[in-house]
Structure formats: C-alpha cells, structure tokens
Amino acid sequence: REYPTFFNERSPRLILSYKYHGALGDKDRQVTDDALAAIPSGGDLFLLLGDLDTLAHTRGAGEPFERYLTEIDRLLEQLATAFRKQHGESARVVVLSDHGMAKVDAAGAVRVNLAKQFGPVRYDRYVPFLDALMLRLWGEDDALLGEMSAWLNGLGVGRVLTPDERARYGVRNPGFGKVLFLLDEGRAFFPSWFGAKFPLAMHGYDPALESQQAFFGCLGPASHPLPRRSMEIFPFLKTLGG
Secondary structure, eight states, X not given: OOOOOHHHHHOOEEEEGGGSOSSTTHHHHHHHXXXXXHGGGXXXXXXXXXXXXXXXXXXXXXXXHHHHHXXXXXXXXXXXXXXXXHHOTTOOEEEEOSOOOEEOOGGXXXXXXXXXXXXXXXXXXXXXXXXXXXXEEEOSOHHHHHHHHHHHHTTSSEEEOOHHHHHHTTOOSGGGOSEEEEEOTTOEEXXXXXXXXXXXXXXXXXXXXGGGOOOEEEESOOSSOOOSSGGGHHHHHHHXXX
16 A cells, blocks of 8 residues: 655656765765756756765764765755746745754763663563664563563663653554663664774654754745644645645
C-alpha cells in the first residue's frame, strides 16, 4: 500500500546531496547549482542539503557548524530569489529541517554491559538493540524486563519512557521495543552502531528539548498557519495547491 506523501502526490524533481561526491559543503553547492539550472524548466523542486548534519556529527555543533549555517542561509537566499524571479512573487518556497542538534561530550559516554549484569542474551529472556541514544529491549520474561528497567533508570543517565510518553510519541507498539531507554541530552552510548568514532553532536533526544526542535518556514502566500509539529507539515503542504 502506498501512503499519500508530498512526493507521490506532487512528483517533484528530487535533487539530493547524498547522490553527489565531494568534501563537506561541496555536495550542497552541487545541489544548489543543479537546482538553479532546473528552475527555468518549471514544476516543483525538492532539494536535500545534507552536509550540515554530517558536519555536526563529525565536528560538533560549535564554530564550524555556525559558519556553515551562514553558508546555508546564503545558498537558500540564492535559490529562493531565483525561484521567485522565475515563477513570480506568489511562488512558495518552503524551508524545513527534520530535527535539531545537541552537543555531545565524550566525558558523557555511556557503556552498558547487560550480559554481565543480567546474563546472556536469549530470545526467551531478553534481546537488546543499542543505537547511539536509545536502548531497546524485547523479551518474554516481563519480570526480568521490569528489573532491567529499574536498573537502567538507576544509572542516572537517562530514563525508560513511560506509557504516556510512548503514546504521545506514537511508539506504544511493543514492536518498537518492550522497553525504550532514552539517554539524557549530551550523552551517547559508546560503542554503538554509530561506529568507532564518538559523535560530537546528536539528534534523537527528548523531542520536547529546545535543542531538538526542527525549523519550518514558508516564503509566499499561505492560507493556513505555519505548522508547529512535524505531523502538521504534510497537511500544510497540501493547502499550498498546485
């Protein structure tokens, strides 16, 4: 079943940075150049500028990150000016990010050895999955999972999501994990699936944190208020019409 999305309802031309090669910053500039060349052909364009995310993960959310934000502003202004010059002042230019970013301190690295604390992994006992910021647990032994939840909460580095939080964030289904343990802002598991290099900035913490807020802006006429939550973005885009 194909769910309705902006992409299958509007079929924009996609210009995506990960399909290009080059150093950080080069791919985004190639996207911009190709988009500027595509504007006269008409139609919707969807651009993905991905170098800022990579720069933050690998170099942190400090001065280089702030400098590149200024460069992103310059590229976006160039694109918006060219697009509206071609299509008129009623043309809409939407700019959005999919997440925020928080600094991570290597001193806050979290290491857990579940096998040492609770015995070996077994499907009838517990099965863990560790990403950079969240530990998920599945298993048939609910008493053990409860014991593990209490132990994780007692580490003082994060919390097990409550049933209310899971309902609010849309992850009530135990398929996401019977236990979801989320680290506090500024911490990360190490080692984790992220690789051998500790990340210097991360997203995926509590969505209510200021650092995790995404950006949405629309240049041009709009008949509805700008979305404030991610789930409101697609309905808003549908109001923009053809």
